[in-house]
Amino acid sequence: MTDRPSWAPPGIDPTVPSVxxxxxxxxxxxxxxxxxxxxxxxxxxxxxxxxxxGQANRAVMRRAVRFAVDRGITQFLDIGSGIPTFGNVHEVxxxxxxxxxxxxxxxxxxxxxxxxAVLEGNDEATxxxxxxxxxxxILEAPETRAMxxxxxxxALMLVAVVHFLSDEERPAxxxxxxxxxxxxxxxxxxxxxxxxxxxxxxxxxxQQVYQRTTTPLIMRTREQLEPFFDGFELVEPGVxxxxxxxxxxxxxxxxxxAVLHGLAGVGLKR
Amino acid sequence: xxxxxxxxxxxxxxxxxxxxEDSLRRFAAIWSRAIYPLxxxxxxxxxxxxxxxxxxxLLDRALQASPFDPRAAVPVGTALVAxxxxxxxxxxxxxxxxxxxxVLYCAPDLTVDExxxxxxxxxxxxxxxxxxxxxxxxxxxxxxxxxxxxSARADAEAALAGSEARFRAVFxxxxxxxxxxxxxxxxxxxxxxxxxxxxxxxxxxxRNVGEWVHPDNGPEVRGLNGEMLRGEREGYHVEKAYPRAxxxxxxxxxxxxxxxxxxxxxQYQLALLEDITERRGLLRRLRHQATHDALTGxxxxxxxxxxxxxxxxxxxxxxxxxxxxxxxxxxxxxxSLGHAxxxxxxxxxxxxLRSCLTSPDQLVARIGGDEFVALYTDPxxxxxxxxxAQRILDALSTPVSLDGRELPVHGSIGIxxxxxxxxxxxxxxxxxxxxxxxxxxxxxxxxxxxxxEADARAITRHGLTNRLPLALERGEFFIExxxxxxxxDGSIRGAEALVRWCHPVHGVLGPDRFxxxxxxxxxxxxxxxxxxxxxxxxxxxxxxxxxxxAPHVNVNLSPxxxxxxxxxxxxxxxxxxxxxxxxxxxLEVTESALIGADEDALKPLRRIxxxxxxxxxxxxxxxxxNLSSLRWLPVSVLKLDRAFTRGLRxxxxxPVDSKIVEGIVSLAHGLGLTVTVEGVxxxxxxxxxxxxxxxxxxxxxxxRPGPPEALHKLAMADA
Numbered sequence: 007m008t009d010r011p012s013w014a015p016p017g018i019d020p021t022v023p024s025v026x027x028x029x030x031x032x033x034x035x036x037x038x039x040x041x042x043x044x045x046x047x048x049x050x051x052x053x054x055x056x057x058x059x060g061q062a063n064r065a066v067m068r069r070a071v072r073f074a075v076d077r078g079i080t081q082f083l084d085i086g087s088g089i090p091t092f093g094n095v096h097e098v099x100x101x102x103x104x105x106x107x108x109x110x111x112x113x114x115x116x117x118x119x120x121x122x123a124v125l126e127g128n129d130e131a132t133x134x135x136x137x138x139x140x141x142x143x144i145l146e147a148p149e150t151r152a153m154x155x156x157x158x159x160x161a162l163m164l165v166a167v168v169h170f171l172s173d174e175e176r177p178a179x180x181x182x183x184x185x186x187x188x189x190x191x192x193x194x195x196x197x198x199x200x201x202x203x204x205x206x207x208x209x210x211x212x213q214q215v216y217q218r219t220t221t222p223l224i225m226r227t228r229e230q231l232e233p234f235f236d237g238f239e240l241v242e243p244g245v246x247x248x249x250x251x252x253x254x255x256x257x258x259x260x261x262x263x264a265v266l267h268g269l270a271g272v273g274l275k276r
Numbered sequence: 277x278x279x280x281x282x283x284x285x286x287x288x289x290x291x292x293x294x295x296x297e298d299s300l301r302r303f304a305a306i307w308s309r310a311i312y313p314l315x316x317x318x319x320x321x322x323x324x325x326x327x328x329x330x331x332x333x334l335l336d337r338a339l340q341a342s343p344f345d346p347r348a349a350v351p352v353g354t355a356l357v358a359x360x361x362x363x364x365x366x367x368x369x370x371x372x373x374x375x376x377x378x379v380l381y382c383a384p385d386l387t388v389d390e391x392x393x394x395x396x397x398x399x400x401x402x403x404x405x406x407x408x409x410x411x412x413x414x415x416x417x418x419x420x421x422x423x424x425x426x427s428a429r430a431d432a433e434a435a436l437a438g439s440e441a442r443f444r445a446v447f448x449x450x451x452x453x454x455x456x457x458x459x460x461x462x463x464x465x466x467x468x469x470x471x472x473x474x475x476x477x478x479x480x481x482x483r484n485v486g487e488w489v490h491p492d493n494g495p496e497v498r499g500l501n502g503e504m505l506r507g508e509r510e511g512y513h514v515e516k517a518y519p520r521a522x523x524x525x526x527x528x529x530x531x532x533x534x535x536x537x538x539x540x541x542x543q544y545q546l547a548l549l550e551d552i553t554e555r556r557g558l559l560r561r562l563r564h565q566a567t568h569d570a571l572t573g574x575x576x577x578x579x580x581x582x583x584x585x586x587x588x589x590x591x592x593x594x595x596x597x598x599x600x601x602x603x604x605x606x607x608x609x610x611x612s613l614g615h616a617x618x619x620x621x622x623x624x625x626x627x628x629l630r631s632c633l634t635s636p637d638q639l640v641a642r643i644g645g646d647e648f649v650a651l652y653t654d655p656x657x658x659x660x661x662x663x664x665a666q667r668i669l670d671a672l673s674t675p676v677s678l679d680g681r682e683l684p685v686h687g688s689i690g691i692x693x694x695x696x697x698x699x700x701x702x703x704x705x706x707x708x709x710x711x712x713x714x715x716x717x718x719x720x721x722x723x724x725x726x727x728x729e730a731d732a733r734a735i736t737r738h739g740l741t742n743r744l745p746l747a748l749e750r751g752e753f754f755i756e757x758x759x760x761x762x763x764x765d766g767s768i769r770g771a772e773a774l775v776r777w778c779h780p781v782h783g784v785l786g787p788d789r790f791x792x793x794x795x796x797x798x799x800x801x802x803x804x805x806x807x808x809x810x811x812x813x814x815x816x817x818x819x820x821x822x823x824x825x826a827p828h829v830n831v832n833l834s835p836x837x838x839x840x841x842x843x844x845x846x847x848x849x850x851x852x853x854x855x856x857x858x859x860x861x862x863l864e865v866t867e868s869a870l871i872g873a874d875e876d877a878l879k880p881l882r883r884i885x886x887x888x889x890x891x892x893x894x895x896x897x898x899x900x901x902n903l904s905s906l907r908w909l910p911v912s913v914l915k916l917d918r919a920f921t922r923g924l925r926x927x928x929x930x931p932v933d934s935k936i937v938e939g940i941v942s943l944a945h946g947l948g949l950t951v952t953v954e955g956v957x958x959x960x961x962x963x964x965x966x967x968x969x970x971x972x973x974x975x976x977x978x979x980r981p982g983p984p985e986a987l988h989k990l991a992m993a994d995a
Contacts, residue, residue: 018432020425027421034316034362036417037424057316064318089421092360093318115428120420122427254320262313 055264086167238273353405453549572626597661770828858888918955
């Protein structure tokens with residue numbers, strides 16, 4: 007990130023597709039510009055099931071938040087939160103546990119500005135403009151310090167974000183840095199794109215779309231996700247396709263098989 | 277954001293009984309199954325189904341309302357959009373389920389045709405609500421995202437402005453000069469430091485960087501800028517001279533690089549300048565100081581060797597000439613008239629030497645106290661080098677006039693001339709030095725031309741001379757003692773200290789090998805001091821505590837030591853430090869050293885005699901043997917040269933020699949002097965000399981020079 011001039015953060019240029027606005031489009035939102043929609047359309051063409059993965063991510067996130075709340079956790083750090091549309095962490099968490107604290111983190115200034123507008127008047131939720139590649143800047147941000155008590159367990163949400171880190175950026179080390187800041191009993195939620203599923207060709211097409219954004223997409227296998235959970239105890243059922251992680255109702259046969267291209271796992275810090 | 281279950285407007289006039297709850301639930305279940313897969317909701321299927329029940333109820337009421345108002349179904353479409361059924365693909369499913377199942381599950385109290393007609397109009401209303409909500413939502417979200425984008429841009433711009441303000445402040449107040457020019461070289465921006473360096477802003481702004489030419493810059497500087505502009509180099513770093521506004525020169529350490537746009541195309545040239553005018557001036561002064569002699573202003577030894585190395589490394593076919601000049605008798609000037617006068621003399625000589633140079637390829641340097649070298653790079657022939665040496669001798673032929681005193685200056689010159697190939701600087705200089713010594717030995721005030729054979733002969737002598745200071749430092753000298761015997765009773769009176777040099781290459785050298793060299797270079801002074809101190813300490817150690825034996829020690833003084841201003845103090849200190857009684861020390865001075873000495877020159881010797889130290893006149897009988905001088909010289913001992921005793925070696929002795937010795941002894945005794953004879957080799961000789969009245973004898977018969985312990989043993993035996 008250091009080679010990017012400080013006055014040109016990602017997402018500020020509406021003619022360049024932004025990961026968070028494409029995601030919004032997949033979720034049926036209109037928080038996007040033509041460049042985002044164009045990129046999204048290309049991705050959908052290559053891999054028609056991709057909006058479903060977005061929805062499945064939302065769903066698994068919701069289930070994971072509830073899992074955390076059930077364990078008594080009332081603090082949430084959601085990194086790569088994107089454009090808040092619906093079913094956001096603070097809605098789910100604060101509905102299940104009124105007064106729950108939420109810190110959203112994104113490196114896209116438009117997403118951050120939008121989040122700020124949505125969260126106006128919510129004293130229990132805030133947004134930090136920071137980058138996962140610099141985990142210390144997240145942990146040391148004044149908003150984080152003011153909102154979260156790092157001595158108590160929290161939920162670290164890494165939903166559909168780690169796959170934007172290349173291996174050179176050493177995602178396992180970044181996660182380890184965050185892990186070391188977590189109190190024992192904290193949970194970490196990771197969802198990640200994978201080639202493991204039934205239609206790898208389509209996934210590759212989608213991957214190419216992200217090459218055009220400022221953040222390319224990196225597919226990883228289940229085994230490649232294991233190092234991310236170092237120092238965590240994986241809770242049942244382990245790292246599984248999105249619909250299989252603690253579903254409310256058994257996954258239906260008519261579910262789009264594309265959702266199998268997303269993996270989810272939750273770790274419990276020992 | 278999460279929509280609550282839609283509440284039906286109950287503004288309708290008559291409220292019908294409505295369908296049973298379980299029928300509505302079944303309808304909602306079918307509806308949910310159709311829509312859920314197309315909905316981007318985060319609700320579970322069950323939740324979504326629950327969410328649809330109130331909407332089903334609203335449709336049921338609208339269907340059965342009287343009067344019938346299809347608009348009552350508009351909120352259903354709105355509510356579904358709010359529940360994130362925003363995919364247009366969802367609409368056919370939404371309407372299809374209403375169309376197929378609403379009438380069936382609600383079982384309204386209407387005719388079939390009426391029910392179908394109402395159901396169709398309700399679907400239209402739901403579609404209206406859906407479309408309206410979609411449009412509202414889209415516009416709202418577009419506005420929100422645009423707002424966010426504008427706000428993010430404003431934040432970024434504010435950050436940029438802040439960052440720009442900070443950089444502007446850094447730019448303005450930087451101590452280093454910063455200038456920006458376009459690719460044509462036109463100066464667009466400079467900071468205060470550049471203005472200060474150049475002395476004026478107008479002198480720099482809007483001018484072209486190519487305009488500042490200064491004769492001190494090489495052509496390569498402009499070449500560098502061209503290479504950078506053509507993209508052949510990223511930047512460059514040079515020391516460059518600029519004309520200041522006031523015409524003076526600014527020397528800058530200049531670093532130029534390109535500023536590129538986002539696509540990497542060069543847009544501007546960025547120059548960083550550091551004013552090094554003062555530092556450069558200082559370096560030049562230091563450089564001058566480092567390469568010039570402070571006294572005469574001539575190039576110094578370093579400068580000379582640099583020039584010599586340059587001449588020697590200048591390709592094949594090069595020649596050179598060197599004239600090595602050493603002033604004759606300069607040490608005497610320094611010693612007798614003082615260093616201040618000596619220095620002024622050197623300045624005058626340097627001035628004359630400078631005038632001997634006739635072309636820029638000639639250089640004269642001062643490389644030592646009174647040593648000068650003229651270097652002639654690529655002389656046309658040997659004759660020109662000799663001519664240079666002759667000019668130098670001519671220039672020195674007139675005495676130097678200082679404070680009305682005419683000081684004659686002469687010099688000896690060693691000339692080396694030849695091809696440069698295969699020669700090292702040190703060899704050239706050594707050869708010139710040796711040749712110069714040859715000129716000196718031939719009487720001085722002349723030049724000699726180097727010749728390899730003569731070099732070889734002089735080499736040992738030269739080598740020894742050069743090594744003397746180091747030898748003293750390394751303790752290569754030692755002293756042997758030769759006993760002096762009282763002829764009266766054969767007892768030991770004392771010993772003469774004789775210095776030896778244990779040379780690492782040539783082995784043990786006698787004083788005749790190196791004392792003259794030490795005398796000619798002045799090394800005799802420190803060497804003599806060391807001998808005096810060592811001998812005094814040795815003599816003190818011989819003097820046993822009971823005082824039974826108190827031998828003298830005799831130490832030789834060279835002519836130069838005799839003239840050294842510190843002699844008296846050094847003798848006094850040697851006595852002091854060793855604790856030797858003055859009467860136990862005898863200084864031997866050669867007769868020739870005292871010839872022509874006036875009362876001033878004898879003063880130190882008198883003062884030493886006054887201390888109680890004995891003075892012996894050494895080698896008496898080899899020079900003038902001016903008997904009358906014995907009257908006023910401060911001596912107490914005469915040492916007769918071995919020449920007088922040779923004739924007394926055999927029995928019967930040579931009658932003439934006997935007479936002479938007898939006469940001298942008689943004369944000496946008459947003047948109160950004692951007589952020591954050298955070269956006693958036989959018993960007969962010893963007997964003779966005792967009979968003739970000599971007091972003390974020295975020679976192989978009594979003992980050769982040896983380590984101090986040998987004398988001690990002799991003394992024990994004698995006792």
